[in-house]
């Protein structure tokens with residue numbers, strides 16, 4: 569069986585987004601990936617090499633001031649060496665984010681990840697879940713409770729710690745990990761057969 573190598577390149581200032589990273593990891597492992605968690609604010613040369621050999625890279629960041637965090641932007645700018653040679657072309661990409669407000673302009677963070685992936689020649693994998701919590705029978709415990717398509721989005725109250733990350737958001741992030749892994753496996757099989 570093809571084992572996709574899936575890396576998570578993420579930043580978390582206060583630990584909330586790190587919970588989502590663990591959830592994406594769990595979903596990807598469950599789906600059979602070799603997974604690497606890379607905290608981009610302390611990325612090493614060895615970890616850059618892991619990203620270079622990954623089949624898929626999942627970007628993750630809290631939403632700060634309506635976009636990814638400064639630490640994530642530093643990492644993104646550092647990928648410009650890979651951009652110049654299109655070294656990550658045809659890897660798969662996906663993303664997740666967390667913010668304090670229900671919207672909090674999280675969509676912009678995910679769209680920023682999509683543009684970053686496009687500049688690097690990567691193929692974007694969306695969440696693949698219908699929106700939850702949008703009918704009289706829905707609830708905040710639904711998967712994709714915030715109704716985002718571009719990636720996994722989570723909301724955590726500003727005055728609570730990482731233990732307060734919503735279980736539905738964790739489950740949604742797990743689903744993203746499974747989907748990225750399964751899509752990457754399909755892509756790799758297609759390449760092998762071509």
Ligand SMILES: Cc1cc2nc3c(=O)[nH]c(=O)nc-3n(C[C@H](O)[C@H](O)[C@H](O)COP(=O)(O)O)c2cc1C
Pocket residue numbers: 579580581582583584585586629630631632633634635666667668669670671672673724725726
């Ligand atoms: C500098 C800064 C800017 C923020 N900007 C936003 C924002 O634009 N929208 C929002 O809903 N929350 C915003 N927040 C709240 C964070 O997104 C929220 O606390 C998140 O859970 C932090 O994730 P982390 O623990 O992974 O750093 C901001 C927090 C900080 C520190």
